[in-house]
Amino acid sequence: MPEARTTAARRAMPEALPHGDIAELLPGIHFVTGSIRMTAPLPTRFSRNMTILRQDGALVLINSVRLDEPGLRALDALGEVKHVLRMAGFHGSDDPFYKDRYGATIWSVDAPYVPGFDAGAPPYFTADEILTETTELPIQGARLIPFHSARTAEAMLFLDRDGGILVSGDCLQNWARPDRFFSLPARLMMRAMGFIRPYNVGPGWLKIAKPDPAEIKALLDLDFEHVLPAHGALVIGNAKALYTPRIAAL
Numbered sequence: 001m002p003e004a005r006t007t008a009a010r011r012a013m014p015e016a017l018p019h020g021d022i023a024e025l026l027p028g029i030h031f032v033t034g035s036i037r038m039t040a041p042l043p044t045r046f047s048r049n050m051t052i053l054r055q056d057g058a059l060v061l062i063n064s065v066r067l068d069e070p071g072l073r074a075l076d077a078l079g080e081v082k083h084v085l086r087m088a089g090f091h092g093s094d095d096p097f098y099k100d101r102y103g104a105t106i107w108s109v110d111a112p113y114v115p116g117f118d119a120g121a122p123p124y125f126t127a128d129e130i131l132t133e134t135t136e137l138p139i140q141g142a143r144l145i146p147f148h149s150a151r152t153a154e155a156m157l158f159l160d161r162d163g164g165i166l167v168s169g170d171c172l173q174n175w176a177r178p179d180r181f182f183s184l185p186a187r188l189m190m191r192a193m194g195f196i197r198p199y200n201v202g203p204g205w206l207k208i209a210k211p212d213p214a215e216i217k218a219l220l221d222l223d224f225e226h227v228l229p230a231h232g233a234l235v236i237g238n239a240k241a242l243y244t245p246r247i248a249a250l
């Protein structure tokens with residue numbers, strides 16, 4: 001195996017991109033919407049979200065998004081960043097930033113950290129811990145639900161509280177409309193590609209990761225009231241019923 005495949009090559013960390021304010025949505029659960037830049041097939045920018053869990057004064061970041069300095073001060077006011085969870089193999093570009101700044105433990109699904117969607121590219125980072133369904137998570141009352149069939153690893157985080165909460169990477173999305181973080185090319189392209197639809201299953205993820213629909217349909221065996229997606233608006237209340245038509249149609 002070439003050296004580049006076994007040793008994560010350092011690369012410049014992506015800069016902080018525009019984001020909103022951190023908001024508390026349930027006790028101990030905060031959420032912030034930021035953005036991501038893509039270069040292919042067109043230069044675009046669109047939104048993505050980070051969930052922040054606070055327990056015993058420590059913070060767990062899920063689907064990390066680098067914040068600017070005022071944003072980091074607001075984050076620091078909530079507690080100390082101890083852990084970062086990467087739920088989607090297509091995400092994680094800001095995990096090295098949080099490792100570097102806070103010495104956080106990085107927990108990732110079993111996917112290499114590579115730029116873009118090229119699983120064969122040299123990785124730029126290595127996680128501290130690989131997440132599986134038997135991993136003892138650094139979150140009380142949480143369970144990991146991996147999608148074993150996905151070609152690029154992806155998992156859902158289930159929080160057993162408030163009627164059940166699913167924190168999603170690329171699987172469950174909720175862009176009813178483009179938000180203020182979408183560039184014009186992203187507005188046009190992502191609508192055409194089927195991303196702009198409420199209570200959606202990520203079309204790009206379906207296409208590239210090719211998960212077995214049965215694994216996604218199995219989510220409906222869970223009871224959950226809320227979905228905190230990496231893409232799109234929060235779904236607070238009645239989430240299972242709202243997602244059921246799209247999931248059942250897979």
Ligand SMILES: [Fe+2]
Nearest residue numbers: 090170230231
């Ligand atoms: Fe994504």
